[in-house]
Amino acid sequence: MHSYLQHYINGEWVDSDGGERHEVINPATEEACTEITLGSQADVDKAVAAAKEAFKTFSQTSVEERVALLERIADEYKKRMPDIAAVMADEMGCPVAIGNAAQAPAGLGHILKAAEVLKDFEFEEQVGAARVVHEPIGVVAMITPWNWPLNQITAKVAPALAAGDTMVLKPSEETPGSAAIFAEIMDAAGVPAGVFNMVQGDGPGVGTMLTKHEDVDMVSFTGSTRAGIMIAKNAADTVKRVHQELGGKTPNIVLEGSDLSEAIPNGLQGVIINSGQSCIAPTRMLVHESQYDEAVQVAKSVMESVPVGDPKEMGQHIGPVVNAKQYEKIQDLIQKGIDEGGKLETGGTGRPDGVNQGFYVKPTVFSNVTNDMTIAREEIFGPVVTLIKYKDDDEAVEIANDTAYGLSACVYGPPERAKAFTGKLRAGLIGVNNWGPIPDAPFGGYKQSGNGREMGKYGLREFMEVKSIVGEPA
Numbered sequence: 001m002h003s004y005l006q007h008y009i010n011g012e013w014v015d016s017d018g019g020e021r022h023e024v025i026n027p028a029t030e031e032a033c034t035e036i037t038l039g040s041q042a043d044v045d046k047a048v049a050a051a052k053e054a055f056k057t058f059s060q061t062s063v064e065e066r067v068a069l070l071e072r073i074a075d076e077y078k079k080r081m082p083d084i085a086a087v088m089a090d091e092m093g094c095p096v097a098i099g100n101a102a103q104a105p106a107g108l109g110h111i112l113k114a115a116e117v118l119k120d121f122e123f124e125e126q127v128g129a130a131r132v133v134h135e136p137i138g139v140v141a142m143i144t145p146w147n148w149p150l151n152q153i154t155a156k157v158a159p160a161l162a163a164g165d166t167m168v169l170k171p172s173e174e175t176p177g178s179a180a181i182f183a184e185i186m187d188a189a190g191v192p193a194g195v196f197n198m199v200q201g202d203g204p205g206v207g208t209m210l211t212k213h214e215d216v217d218m219v220s221f222t223g224s225t226r227a228g229i230m231i232a233k234n235a236a237d238t239v240k241r242v243h244q245e246l247g248g249k250t251p252n253i254v255l256e257g258s259d260l261s262e263a264i265p266n267g268l269q270g271v272i273i274n275s276g277q278s279c280i281a282p283t284r285m286l287v288h289e290s291q292y293d294e295a296v297q298v299a300k301s302v303m304e305s306v307p308v309g310d311p312k313e314m315g316q317h318i319g320p321v322v323n324a325k326q327y328e329k330i331q332d333l334i335q336k337g338i339d340e341g342g343k344l345e346t347g348g349t350g351r352p353d354g355v356n357q358g359f360y361v362k363p364t365v366f367s368n369v370t371n372d373m374t375i376a377r378e379e380i381f382g383p384v385v386t387l388i389k390y391k392d393d394d395e396a397v398e399i400a401n402d403t404a405y406g407l408s409a410c411v412y413g414p415p416e417r418a419k420a421f422t423g424k425l426r427a428g429l430i431g432v433n434n435w436g437p438i439p440d441a442p443f444g445g446y447k448q449s450g451n452g453r454e455m456g457k458y459g460l461r462e463f464m465e466v467k468s469i470v471g472e473p474a
Helices: 041-058 063-092 096-120 149-163 176-188 203-212 225-236 260-276 292-304 324-339 393-401 415-422 456-462
Strands: 002-004 007-009 012-014 020-025 032-038 124-127 130-136 139-143 166-170 196-198 218-222 241-245 251-254 284-288 343-346 364-369 384-390 408-412 429-432 464-470
Touching: 002 063, 002 176, 007 041, 007 176, 032 063, 032 176, 041 139, 041 166, 041 196, 041 203, 063 096, 063 149, 063 176, 096 149, 096 260, 096 456, 139 149, 139 203, 149 166, 149 176, 149 218, 149 456, 166 203, 176 196, 203 225, 218 225, 225 241, 251 260, 251 393, 260 284, 260 292, 260 384, 260 408, 284 292, 284 393, 292 343, 292 364, 292 384, 324 343, 324 364, 324 384, 384 393, 393 415, 408 415, 415 429, 456 464
Parallel strands: 002 032, 139 166, 139 218, 166 196, 218 241, 251 284, 251 408, 284 384, 364 384, 408 429
Antiparallel strands: 007 012, 007 196, 020 032, 124 130, 130 464, 343 364
16 A cells, blocks of 8 residues: 655655545555545644745745756656556556556646746836836645646646745645655755645645635635635635636537548547546537438447556556546436436446446447537546537537536537637637647636636746836836
8 A cells, every 4th residue: 555644844744733544545446555644724734834934035036946946856757757657547547558658747748848938938028117027926725636636736836836936735635646756756856845845635624724724825726616616715715816727528529521530539539538537528529410320330439449447557448437436426427318318329337348346437428419418518527428419510619618618629620611610619728630738838718617727838927926116216
């Protein structure tokens, strides 16, 4: 069993002051694989106090010093990538092939990009008679999810360090091991004491303590819209900045006349990878009525060919979903899809054939879905895709935008035709013949998918205040 019973506070690994032991269950074996200590109010207070004190000096460091720090972190991170992939396989069921090829490298990419952006960032400009400057915001509380653990952690930590902020991280209690390894990386890289702190815990406990804390200047959160609403309410009393990347229900418009043998498998990759546990997974596939029946058969064939297997074994299979609660949620939604009139083409409830333990979900395809059905509106967070029919381009856009979310959208087909859709879709990320973001471009959502942006220079700006200085001598 992995054991990470201490928190990382003020440059040291310390015992919890009154916290409770918590076990993480391996979703493939349903046995305990990691133990941590859920932090207490005393732990949070110590971490915030350390960050507040460290801010006095770290906020005054030069760009060159912070670039060098990020580069040292990147060097240490590279050494631990196999460890990160291995513990993700245990804690969240992410196959080691995906951990090595996508999960761990995504975290490294944010660190390297932050160093690159920092070198060229314009911290001040002259606006009329005023000098306008960007300054670090202060102490940042970071609350991160389990589905892409190091991606989300580094997408916050790296730009905050680049900005000159100090921070307290509360990683997901479902994937605490990768976060603990990251704290070890930060320690090995020589991050000054108090600049980076980590308190393990859950959302109702440590998460709430951090969002309400009067000495926290900003909360950066990635997770569900439901939790994001609670965080915003908790932070309101102290009027701290709240930066959020929340849920999604990505529409994938397949244009009339598209080559379905290319468009359908490409779009489904975003549903298959990570067992569908991605906020931008393009799970609502919109297909023109003239190609709908053919698209259903292609999607069915693709999803039936997806192997399911042990996350600790190398291969191109998918693993289980993260825990029993998530498994049961997905099962309930699949059953609701059947009950509400969707046609189950493949997959369905229960474990895949031959699997008798673990939280494995059958890769599932629904046809005859309308956009008012529960499976078309709620974020399933599993390997489940719904095919929705449209009659013309206007209806496709209407269906795509008919959602409370606005994190991402995709259009597959001839690029020039697809370009006509990009200005009509209400989402923060539009993919034309692809579904993923790139590290340079801003990432974040419209509507109930959040506020603020991560990645590149836009992510760096989120972690700074803007000050106008008028009347100073030339």
